Amino acid sequence: xxxxxxxxxxxxxxxxxxxxxxxxxxxxxxxxxxxxxxxxxxxxxxxxxxxxxxxxxxxxxxxxxxxxxxxxxxxxxxxxxxxxxxxxxxxxxxxxxxxxxxxxxxxxxxxxxxxxxxxxxxxxxxxxxxxxxxxxxxxxxxxxxxxxxxxxxxxxxxxxxxxxxxxxxxxxxxxxxxxxxxxxxxxxxxxxxxxxxxxxxxxxxxxxxxxxxxxxxxxxxxxxxxxxxxxxxxxxxxxxxxxxxxxxxxxxxxxxxxxxxxxxxxxxxxxxxx
Amino acid sequence: xxxxxxxxxxxxxxxxxxxxxxxxxxxxxxxxxxxxxxxxxxxxxxxxxxxxxxxxxxxxxxxxxxxxxxxxxxxxxxxxxxxxxxxxxxxxxxxxxxxxxxxxxxxxxxxxxxxxxxxxxxxxxxxxxxxxxxxxxxxxxxxxxxxxxxxxxxxxxxxxxxxxxxxxxxxxxxxxxxxxxxxxxxxxxxxxxxxxxxxxxxxxxxxxxxxxxxxxxxxxxxxxxxxxxxxxxxxxxxxxxxxxxxxxxxxxxxxxxxxxxxxxxxxxxxxxxxxxxxxxxxxxxxxxxxxxxxxxxxxxxxxxxxxxxxxx
Numbered sequence: 001x002x003x004x005x006x007x008x009x010x011x012x013x014x015x016x017x018x019x020x021x022x023x024x025x026x027x028x029x030x031x032x033x034x035x036x037x038x039x040x041x042x043x044x045x046x047x048x049x050x051x052x053x054x055x056x057x058x059x060x061x062x063x064x065x066x067x068x069x070x071x072x073x074x075x076x077x078x079x080x081x082x083x084x085x086x087x088x089x090x091x092x093x094x095x096x097x098x099x100x101x102x103x104x105x106x107x108x109x110x111x112x113x114x115x116x117x118x119x120x121x122x123x124x125x126x127x128x129x130x131x132x133x134x135x136x137x138x139x140x141x142x143x144x145x146x147x148x149x150x151x152x153x154x155x156x157x158x159x160x161x162x163x164x165x166x167x168x169x170x171x172x173x174x175x176x177x178x179x180x181x182x183x184x185x186x187x188x189x190x191x192x193x194x195x196x197x198x199x200x201x202x203x204x205x206x207x208x209x210x211x212x213x214x215x216x217x218x219x220x221x222x223x224x225x226x227x228x229x230x231x232x233x234x235x236x237x238x239x240x241x242x243x244x245x246x247x248x249x250x251x252x253x254x255x256x257x258x259x260x261x262x263x264x265x266x267x268x269x270x271x272x273x274x
Numbered sequence: 275x276x277x278x279x280x281x282x283x284x285x286x287x288x289x290x291x292x293x294x295x296x297x298x299x300x301x302x303x304x305x306x307x308x309x310x311x312x313x314x315x316x317x318x319x320x321x322x323x324x325x326x327x328x329x330x331x332x333x334x335x336x337x338x339x340x341x342x343x344x345x346x347x348x349x350x351x352x353x354x355x356x357x358x359x360x361x362x363x364x365x366x367x368x369x370x371x372x373x374x375x376x377x378x379x380x381x382x383x384x385x386x387x388x389x390x391x392x393x394x395x396x397x398x399x400x401x402x403x404x405x406x407x408x409x410x411x412x413x414x415x416x417x418x419x420x421x422x423x424x425x426x427x428x429x430x431x432x433x434x435x436x437x438x439x440x441x442x443x444x445x446x447x448x449x450x451x452x453x454x455x456x457x458x459x460x461x462x463x464x465x466x467x468x469x470x471x472x473x474x475x476x477x478x479x480x481x482x483x484x485x486x487x488x489x490x491x492x493x494x495x496x497x498x499x500x501x502x503x504x505x506x507x508x509x510x511x512x513x514x515x516x517x518x519x520x521x522x523x524x525x526x527x528x529x530x531x532x533x534x535x536x537x538x539x540x541x542x543x544x545x546x547x548x549x550x551x552x553x554x555x556x557x558x559x560x561x562x563x564x565x566x567x568x569x570x571x572x573x574x575x576x577x578x579x580x581x582x583x584x585x586x
Contacts, residue, residue, distance in 0.1 A: 118281075118284060118285060118288060119288065121285050122285050122288035122289045122292055122561075123292070124519075124564075125285065125289045125561045125562075125564040125565050125568075126289065126292065126293070126557065126560070126561045126564075127519050127522040127523050127526075127560055127564070128519070128523060129522075129523040129526050129527070130522070130523075130526070130541070130556075130557055130560060131296075133526075133541070133542075133545050134296050134297065134300055134545075134553065134557065135296075136545075137300045137303070137545055137548060137553070138296070138299045138300050138303040139303070140303070210420075214422040217422060217424070217425075218422055218423070218424045218527045221424045221428075221527070221531075222424070222526075222527055222530040222531065222542055223546075224542055224545055224546060234424070237425075237428065241428070244432065255425060255428075258422065258425065259420055259421060259425070262419075262420035262421075262422070263416070263417070263420040266416055266419050266420050267416065270416060
């Protein structure tokens with residue numbers, strides 16, 4: 001379930017490969033649909049109209065209607081916005097947390113370093129899905145719970161990568177020279193550490209976003225994630241599953257949207273190898 | 275090696291503390307009156323009244339202040355007393371022992387299947403890096419990675435058991451019930467382990483000692499057995515340890531979909547019913563299982579490649 005990031009290339013190359021551009025194009029198309037659909041086909045994703053039950057495509061909703069006559073166009077767009085937003089928030093928060101703790105641990109060394117590594121390894125021992133499930137039982141608001149739970153899962157990868165990279169760099173002549181010349185930590189971070197870290201972090205971020213979207217959908221699918229009637233990718237699939245003989249497209253659209261989103265992210269993350 | 279094992283022991287303690295804190299927070303955050311909720315879980319929502327809730331409150335000691343409750347909580351954890359499920363009333367240890375068997379069967383079948391699929395394909399692709407098999411593998415594994423496991427399960431159920439009618443969609447007990455859930459898990463795991471094996475094999479195949487072995491007249495088979503296998507072994511065994519986490523997550527979702535009476539299924543139900551002792555016991559088992567497995571992986575990696583010094 002979690003996208004393992006064991007194959008992050010050590011040497012970061014500048015410039016994007018064709019595979020990454022393809023992934024980015026898919027992702028932009030998905031985001032474009034999620035943002036533009038409410039403008040082009042304005043509809044309330046919760047509004048039922050019993051005349052349109054399992055209805056096919058029409059001018060108002062090109063993706064048809066679900067078992068309660070709700071517009072699948074509006075629901076899919078809302079579900080994608082929700083998943084992408086939670087994933088982006090979790091990736092941003094975990095990146096800040098992981099990089100900050102990682103730089104601190106590698107820079108200070110000693111017992112701070114060992115303690116941070118131990119804490120990270122202990123978080124790693126708890127399966128990510130379990131962490132998200134437990135946090136969702138603690139925090140009442142589901143999107144916030146997903147955000148906190150996913151951040152607690154995703155920060156480890158940033159921490160490990162940052163710590164490994166920074167502890168190598170801090171001992172390098174460039175950083176030592178800068179520090180001898182009296183430059184502060186902020187300058188050293190911006191000038192020496194960040195340029196090395198940034199391309200690697202992109203890979204981790206893309207994998208992390210894929211993990212987040214997968215978990216949200218998986219938990220929705222087994223009914224412990226978002227609550228109905230919230231439009232959510234996994235929930236939409238499980239809602240439409242009993243009707244797939246009558247309306248196969250209604251089941252297929254959330255499935256395809258999930259697949260394409262994950263494919264785009266995986267291509268961005270994995271396309272770095274030469 | 276001793277230091278590495280000591281570190282794992284420390285990690286195990288911290289995992290237990292983490293689980294303790296998380297589940298305690300979960301207990302405190304239960305919405306509404308906990309006694310009413312637990313009573314509802316036991317007797318059904320229609321049969322709950324003040325007397326039933328009060329009986330539950332007295333029995334479980336729910337009227338103590340939070341700090342005292344946390345003290346009792348930690349003491350119980352230290353004595354390895356996981357308590358009893360607040361819903362079924364059975365001891366958590368018994369419940370988990372009961373479900374773990376089913377889960378281990380499924381996980382074992384999935385792991386065996388994924389090892390049959392993944393590494394052999396990866397090794398063949400890695401031996402001819404850049405060949406058609408290598409490029410094909412990259413495409414297939416990227417595509418497989420983009421299909422979440424629950425989706426793979428859904429696709430297999432719809433295709434194999436509903437359209438073709440070959441295998442049962444859900445159930446437990448007969449060998450036929452194993453195939454779909456194990457295959458679902460194995461495809462996801464195999465896609466990743468094939469990539470790991472491919473990268474390790476490509477690295478070894480490009481190394482000077484491999485070229486030298488070929489030059490001195492070893493056949494491809496001899497070369498692989500004598501110089502290849504052990505070198506890619508470390509990467510694969512280390513990955514196996516990490517795979518456990520993926521397997522657990524897969525098991526949680528897949529068991530719910532296929533109605534498999536295992537630990538993942540039970541966990542989802544425990545979360546749903548806010549059965550905190552069950553969640554705590556399961557989380558502790560999974561976390562400590564991960565630590566123990568990785569300690570074994572450390573030992574195995576040391577045994578395969580005694581040069582050491584890479585980690586620890």
